[in-house]
Amino acid sequence: MRIGVLGGGQLGRMLALAGVPLGLRFVFEDPAAETPAQLIAEQIVGAYEDQDVHHSLAERVDLVTYEFENVPVAALYHLAEHRPVFPVPQALGIMQDRAKEKRLCEQLAIPVPPFRKVETLDQLRAAAADLGFPLMLKTRYAGYDGRGQRRVDEPAALEPAFSALGGRLLLAEPVVPFARELSLIAVRGRDGVCAAYPLTENHHQDGILRWSRPLTDAGAVEQQTVAETYARRVLEHLGYVGVVTLEFFEVGGVLLVNEMAPRVHNSGHWTIEGAATSQFENHLRAGLGWPLGPTTRRGFSVMMNIIGTEPDVARILAVPGAHLHLYGKDARPHRKLGHVTLVAETAEQLRAQELRLAAGLAASPPLAAATA
């Protein structure tokens, strides 16, 4: 069975690493020739707008998925005329637009922070009057790793923020005073069976995810149930197949959806070693109509991203339970070059090793402090 994947980044690479042992073969499509995925699989280089490229992909594969949110949704609909595409193209159409995904949440009675769509400076001023300060101004499309966002603290800052993001469809929302950021990786099979991994706490810095840690405290049981209920509503409403990610702000114990992604997610990388089945394998199992694997934790784990500079491999591997994942990318500031998942049998062991790992990665802030 051959799987076509739009996007040849690290998510695609890890999909292939999970799928090859299942007997699958992969063909990637990406506008860039040098990608993390092409080092281990076939790749077609071409623009996502190029129908000939899609034909060429469709001819070579049995099934198509995507690992990148900023693919034109028209490309998916076009591919879907030739080959089954999962997750359903409609999901990408909604989740690549911050306004549409929030509307969907409202429709499904899933709490989201208040927001206003903004296309003009006047609309932004009106939004600020409604929402107050501080607020976040975000592009509706194509934002990632903190790009396409501006924080606005006072009326005088509205115009510069609007100019900086100008010409694009925007959205304004209050700065949410969250206690923490959580995410849920959920998956739905072709038979409608749903499953979800443990809620994961995420820590960002400069808009980029630094570390993720599956919750292990008994107090999280209720939040887990709530989050799974929300995910199930989205999955069933869309007739979704594959992995979906819901990112939450936790405010006063309440979960508000911040955004959703119709794909495997950085905050789920710990599932490779830290769960009974990885998010990558379960995404593929879902798309192929195979039974989903268990999503239970294996031990205690934390995932730390490697950002910007080449890591000291030997120092990382000297930490017992550290699992290194490099993506084959050249170092560049703010770039995700890889990640390390640290796994331990007990929470105490994890705490003892994670400071060592953070030191090896020159990561800050100290994780144990941030978790205590």
Next chain:
Amino acid sequence: MRIGVLGGGQLGRMLALAGVPLGLRFVFEDPAAETPAQLIAEQIVGAYEDQDVHHSLAERVDLVTYEFENVPVAALYHLAEHRPVFPVPQALGIMQDRAKEKRLCEQLAIPVPPFRKVETLDQLRAAAADLGFPLMLKTRYAGYDGRGQRRVDEPAALEPAFSALGGRLLLAEPVVPFARELSLIAVRGRDGVCAAYPLTENHHQDGILRWSRPLTDAGAVEQQTVAETYARRVLEHLGYVGVVTLEFFEVGGVLLVNEMAPRVHNSGHWTIEGAATSQFENHLRAGLGWPLGPTTRRGFSVMMNIIGTEPDVARILAVPGAHLHLYGKDARPHRKLGHVTLVAETAEQLRAQELRLAAGLAASPPLAAATA
């Protein structure tokens, strides 16, 4: 860092799957164009005797290893003039010859069954007079999966067995009335640090490994110590770097070395999900001079080979904790097409699922029965 690998079989493929996340790239050398490894990595097709092929490999890589025992040892020595080769070529020279590996064991005070070298029918008759019946007649070189072996139960069967294996260097040994077969996967780093995985019980049928299970009983502690002592003697004597496998017959509680392999091994496949670090990753870490990863068990596991016929993938994946590994090979009788490692948190859970898995694989004998 680029790793060259002689042999493009499933062991090479799994080495690459373990090494790609570490940022490594692989180039394989194999006489066959269609191999499990070439589906996910570069491959040079050429005879192991061809020096030009070795030059071409050496030019493309930083370090060379091998995943196949029946490579001419001269190829390794030749490659070693250009690039570091691990494990040391001398190890292959010894372990690809049943007589030399037994001699080495004797030299290092590691118990082996009695044996006689056989080149003529007269020598075979003399060996039978010394060793008695039943005996095994084996080719010294190039035996695997039960090939190159004949059991001889009576004097009249000596000549037919000799003819069947004739023209090759042979070795005769008594049929050892073992209680069980065990193996030890050990590894030595460039810094001389040694580590070993838990002893693994192996069950063969028709000379082919059917299942492997790491020992978990407290009674195995003493045997583990003995086996590790033997492995360390071999590793240190040879100045070995990388993974080595020792296969044992257990007779009356005593471990006798049956054979050794200078490479990762089928009986260590369970380490991918069942140990803190896989045998494949530790082989690479060793060769690269990186710290070895912990070799401790993660939960309880059993590995079952998929032999001869395509498996029912959905049925296998329906068993919770089953991890499928297909090698991308066409089905053919007696051919290892893949394996499944079943992992559980407790021995009871493992027992409950392994019957289901065995049924899914149409494997016999029932494993629980064989273990009880």
